[in-house]
Amino acid sequence: MTHLNLDERLALIEATDEPTHPHLGACARCRAEVQAGRAALAEATSVSVPEPSPLFWDALSRRVSERLGAEDSPRAPLGWRFWRVLVPLAVAVGALVIAVGIDRAASPRPPGPPPPAVAVNGDAEAVTTPGLEDEWAVLANVAGEFDLDTLADSLGRTGQGAADNAMWDLTERERIELAALLRAELQQ
Amino acid sequence: MGRGVEHDGIPVPPASGMDLASLDDRALVAACLAGRREAFDEIVARHRRAVYRVCYRFVGNHEDATDLAQESFLRAYRALRNFKGESAVGTWLHRIAVNLSLNAVSGRARRGETSDDRVEPVGLEPDAMSRVLTEERAERVREAIARLPPRQRATLILRVYQEMSHQEIADVLGSSVGAVKANFFHALNNLKRLLDGDPR
Numbered sequence: 001m002t003h004l005n006l007d008e009r010l011a012l013i014e015a016t017d018e019p020t021h022p023h024l025g026a027c028a029r030c031r032a033e034v035q036a037g038r039a040a041l042a043e044a045t046s047v048s049v050p051e052p053s054p055l056f057w058d059a060l061s062r063r064v065s066e067r068l069g070a071e072d073s074p075r076a077p078l079g080w081r082f083w084r085v086l087v088p089l090a091v092a093v094g095a096l097v098i099a100v101g102i103d104r105a106a107s108p109r110p111p112g113p114p115p116p117a118v119a120v121n122g123d124a125e126a127v128t129t130p131g132l133e134d135e136w137a138v139l140a141n142v143a144g145e146f147d148l149d150t151l152a153d154s155l156g157r158t159g160q161g162a163a164d165n166a167m168w169d170l171t172e173r174e175r176i177e178l179a180a181l182l183r184a185e186l187q188q
Numbered sequence: 189m190g191r192g193v194e195h196d197g198i199p200v201p202p203a204s205g206m207d208l209a210s211l212d213d214r215a216l217v218a219a220c221l222a223g224r225r226e227a228f229d230e231i232v233a234r235h236r237r238a239v240y241r242v243c244y245r246f247v248g249n250h251e252d253a254t255d256l257a258q259e260s261f262l263r264a265y266r267a268l269r270n271f272k273g274e275s276a277v278g279t280w281l282h283r284i285a286v287n288l289s290l291n292a293v294s295g296r297a298r299r300g301e302t303s304d305d306r307v308e309p310v311g312l313e314p315d316a317m318s319r320v321l322t323e324e325r326a327e328r329v330r331e332a333i334a335r336l337p338p339r340q341r342a343t344l345i346l347r348v349y350q351e352m353s354h355q356e357i358a359d360v361l362g363s364s365v366g367a368v369k370a371n372f373f374h375a376l377n378n379l380k381r382l383l384d385g386d387p388r
Contacts, residue, residue, distance in 0.1 A: 040380035
């Protein structure tokens with residue numbers, strides 16, 4: 001005997017009226033399965049969800065809205081976030097480099113001894129090239145007048161520490177790329 | 189109303205004079221991504237009842253269901269840019285709510301907590317007694333549903349209480365229609381067995 005398939009059994013279980021199928025009269029197993037399924041479905045259907053107060057729905061909306069208000073806009077895709085932060089920062093670094101260049105051109109140093117060999121050990125603090133100290137001083141002066149939060153505002157981010165937040169939003173890969181770009185700019 | 193900008197190919201009406209209630213869900217998502225957060229408020233208003241109810245079916249109490257519904261919307265908002273429009277917004281929200289609810293109940297099960305907040309009937313009038321007995325029976329059904337395997341439980345809830353089609357449930361759970369039907373059938377069989385006191 002061929003039993004009812006899954007679709008047929010489900011159709012009979014979910015049927016609004018008493019199920020009628022020629023097979024059910026002849027097959028006790030399928031009949032029992034369908035009856036058990038219908039009984040379970042009736043039990044499940046009888047359980048209702050208590051209706052909350054009518055005021056609850058607006059309160060829920062308000063809760064969600066307030067939480068969202070405390071958050072940023074929906075997260076932009078990686079590329080968009082990346083360029084939104086990286087491009088203005090790169091422009092800012094470029095401006096600093098130009099400022100250093102202008103300063104160097106305005107006050108040329110007398111020729112001196114060749115610079116000492118720089119140990120490539122990744123430790124920037126250990127590099128003490130005398131000629132670079134002036135440039136760092138100029139850089140520090142210019143950077144001192146540069147407000148990162150203003151930059152953040154120009155990116156559409158507002159609030160105290162927004163620039164820091166923008167940096168923290170970057171992924172590890174984005175930070176590495178940003179660091180590489182900054183290094184490249186500084187080496188030019 | 190003039191035609192506004194487009195976001196991912198979906199026209200976004202201009203902000204001025206925009207009647208959000210007249211927009212469909214996809215247009216609301218597009219408007220939200222274009223910077224109009226109030227469009228998300230409209231999405232919440234449309235789906236809050238369904239999302240709350242599905243959460244309630246999993247956790248069985250108002251407080252947890254409220255928290256889960258809220259969290260579902262927050263997660264949806266944060267992931268709005270990942271919404272590709274391949275399914276309906278409602279289906280997508282259900283998927284988030286079901287996953288959060290399953291995580292919540294499995295975490296609670298690990299901690300040995302239950303959703304049981306029954307009040308024992310003491311000296312009640314016949315009407316009240318009848319209501320309590322009905323509620324006790326309902327509680328037994330809720331407990332039995334809570335003991336179903338997660339997939340069967342989710343399928344049963346979405347089918348019986350959210351009245352979703354097999355295809356919609358498959359979209360929510362990320363499975364095939366055949367698997368949904370099989371899970372639903374087994375869920376009903378297991379539910380009957382549990383209600384009959386068979387602990388297998």
